[in-house]
Amino acid sequence: MRAIENENGGIFLNGLCVACGVILSLMPWYLELGSGTYAARNAWICGGLIAIVGLMAISLSYDWEEYLNLAIGLWVAVAPWVLGFAAVTHAMWTHVVVGVTVAALAGLELWRLYQVPTARSV
Template sequence: MRIHSHTLTAHKADILAVMSRPAALDLYTLGCGLFLIGAPWLFGFAHTAGRVDAELVGAAVIALSIAGLVAFADWEEWLKVALGVWLIAAPWLLGFVHSSAMHVSIAIGIAVMFLSLLELWLAHDPDFADTTTT
């Protein structure tokens, strides 16, 4: 079977298009997820609900960030936005307000939401897309 050079050129163009998107933002959310998993030990979370929430949501953020690094999809960014909203609301819903777990949860929730919404905006912004393909 013979592979034509135009097929390889098209394949290279597809790879470059995927790599030119704002993948660094997925790396930042991956870092947020790793921080969230380590936060119960770093800050000594006293509330079990805060600890378990940080570990589970951190693992989910890590999984979605890795999925975003492999192949960008809107759905994984929207799920990270939802996890960010959850992290902001969790201290009141799970009962660990006025604790170090609350502060970490809210801060990481805001960061994950911001980074995910920024990635969605950059992925769909025609001005950004025009500057990366030239």
């Protein structure tokens, strides 16, 4: 397991993950989706998880947190087709954009964890 203490760059990346999680969590209300829809439930659960993991990684990032955010981000990006709400265009695009963004941010954090000299094994 690897860890890195975050300075400005790491705090910014994880702050963006928190923002993505909050955006995804609020999306069902903004788009007026019914609370019983797969799109709304997926947005609330995954958005909350993304925000929580991002908050946990603000000061100190572990590789497992970034792998988890990578997996959640990829799931969010493909969920409209897997769960069958791709026809709801606004919900689909929100999921795809947030999912790809979270996966990319997690990839950047993983690169930092394995390439930056200040990262360490724990």
